[in-house]
Amino acid sequence: MKIAIAGLGTVGAGLIRLLRENGTTLEQRCGCPIRISAVSARDRLKDRSIVLDDSVTWFDDPVAMARDADADVIVELIGGADGIALALCEAAFAAGRHVVTANKALIAHNGIILSEASDKENLTLGYEAAVAGGIPIIKALREGLAGNAISGLYGILNGTCNYILSTMRETGREFADVLADAQEMGYAESDPSFDVDGIDTAHKLAILTSVAFGCRINFDDIAVEGIRHVTALDIRFAEELGYRIKLLGITRRTKDGVEQRVHPCMVRHESSIAHVDGVSNAIVAEGNFVGSTVYQGAGAGAGPTASAVAADLVDIARESRRPVFSFPSASLASLPTVPMDQHEGAYYIRLMVVDLPGVFADVAATLRDEQVSMEAILQHTPASGEPVPVVLTTHDVNEASLKRAIERFAAFDIVVEPPCMIRIEPLAF
């Protein structure tokens, strides 16, 4: 089987290394050797410490490579939600070649177009590497749990955010401080917004939702909140209340449609997912026969991503074809989005107040008016003239009501900062 690789960054280099080091075992698993016939990257002269056979053809234009290379499979490792990445995938399908990609933005935004194109030509679109790195979660959902109706899933899908939140908890330091360190160590990009604002998690969640429920991808309707507003103080209060704070992607099939959301969550200290620290990813999927199953591992990095790309290549070599998003593209349901205003759950709210004696009566009255049932209120610091934190947690309440209550809190003269709200999630694992 001949493959052409577009993009020779860390993942491309990792894949080339994997194909060389594990060539013998791959040949047994594939029933044939995998040979790199062509590559394409921006700068031909850059030193990448990659050794390629003389027989490998270099293309300056990756789209031309997808069209013209002597290859059965085009591996797209360039990135980007559209542009060159999309053009080269379309060119590959038009030329009768399979595509394997590690590009979550591309699949989240253009997965349906591409699955239709691949279905039309009876070709494979492999994207295991796009979600949760080396964890074979696409295969698990689409094949391993194929006997189930999946009711929902949730997970830690972004290693950068998980590293930052884990480190904030372990060290007591603030977000900006830990982010700067993560950037220095290469765990976060110089523009971190893609990760810390939850967009990367949302890309992956959109894909998982589609695979889990056999529905069309709907990235735009995901309710997304990042982790910038989580403070060291909130993490300490979480610990005191028996929780840890994790950025989760959550998707649930309800009678009204699909609820897809990405936001920081307080999860019980005893849950398994509370103990997934550092750059690890973990996903919990719930099926109506299998119950809850958990998948954990490295969510990024050259080795794990190359591992996932290789798994897709073996599937192609073995002619193992599945509908791209579990169901044939023509059968994918368009499920309505359940708006967050209809969400019911428990909440953590932290207010910074200057007049302690006054605040409790005002808070209680507001909660009563908005029909928000309070579970507990925490206040440690004695009144001192300085702003002090007051934390309250609620029973399960409606999010629209909760948000109205928070708006009213924010308008209190004695509340001197925007209130911090974090959802509390009861989780099976």
Add this chain to the structure above:
Amino acid sequence: MKIAIAGLGTVGAGLIRLLRENGTTLEQRCGCPIRISAVSARDRLKDRSIVLDDSVTWFDDPVAMARDADADVIVELIGGADGIALALCEAAFAAGRHVVTANKALIAHNGIILSEASDKENLTLGYEAAVAGGIPIIKALREGLAGNAISGLYGILNGTCNYILSTMRETGREFADVLADAQEMGYAESDPSFDVDGIDTAHKLAILTSVAFGCRINFDDIAVEGIRHVTALDIRFAEELGYRIKLLGITRRTKDGVEQRVHPCMVRHESSIAHVDGVSNAIVAEGNFVGSTVYQGAGAGAGPTASAVAADLVDIARESRRPVFSFPSASLASLPTVPMDQHEGAYYIRLMVVDLPGVFADVAATLRDEQVSMEAILQHTPASGEPVPVVLTTHDVNEASLKRAIERFAAFDIVVEPPCMIRIEPLAF
């Protein structure tokens, strides 16, 4: 696709329920409906609360069914390492039908014979349900991690033992007492030896070893120890030392061959696997590119097992064929067994002694003679004439040396019970 089911116990009934309840989603995933064309079970008249169509043919003889039924796939849910189960699988292959089984004993003992028979006819032998219930671990190892050389794996593979050990820890009760309860609740068989003596775990480990390394199954050479000798006292000492006790199946590829072992392990309290409690199963697999990946879920039960059988059926419907044990049967390596005497590791040893002042010098001298390096010694109870526990832990030492030392301890006049030895495992997760 037409299937014939041999065995209508809880798993068979679960499968029939799954095919009915999830028929629509299965049809999308398979590209065709799955229809039950024939069934066979011991007692035709027994009330199983199963509703079957009139079109389903009943066979009194499951082997005749495998040969004669109008079916593409025979599902073997009878059990047993050979006998009828083996005969019906062989009859199915001879008649050109695929086989799906949940029978770990059969695969552990006769998997190679059956994989050769299926390869010869270009048919599928599906056995996802034989290991770890609904967790798609066979698919993960054989396909999801196909790009990796697997260096080893370990896991909690028997829910009964994990339930007993978890409950002993939570309640402080003794093995026999908790086992009796587990039997009453249906978590343990009336003859529990298959589970508590580690044989069931060894069956599953033998299969996982073969899939992970692409080698021939070698059940007979697994070093197997059960959990009968683990006492409430050992569990308390483990806690004090920062460990929990789990029955693990462990397999490692070394330069000398394969080390396969099943025994109680002390695992660090901080490891993820220490927190897998109750009847759950969990497996950690280590690949040279993906790193460590973890798979967790329900290891048994009608629903999870039916889920795994259904996944195999979808694979067959989609014509997704892989070599049964990762590599084609003709290429499966016969890897030598690394004997336990060559094992290097840390150990926990508990002695019950009657003469405390005397014991320390004797123990120290023995350890010095046998070149066993002690890490710590624990002794709480004051001398009283009654036997009191003395616990010692070692650094990494050779198992043969350690066993010689234990034999000498056992011969001491002041040691009044056979010494208890539990291996300490340093684990990634």
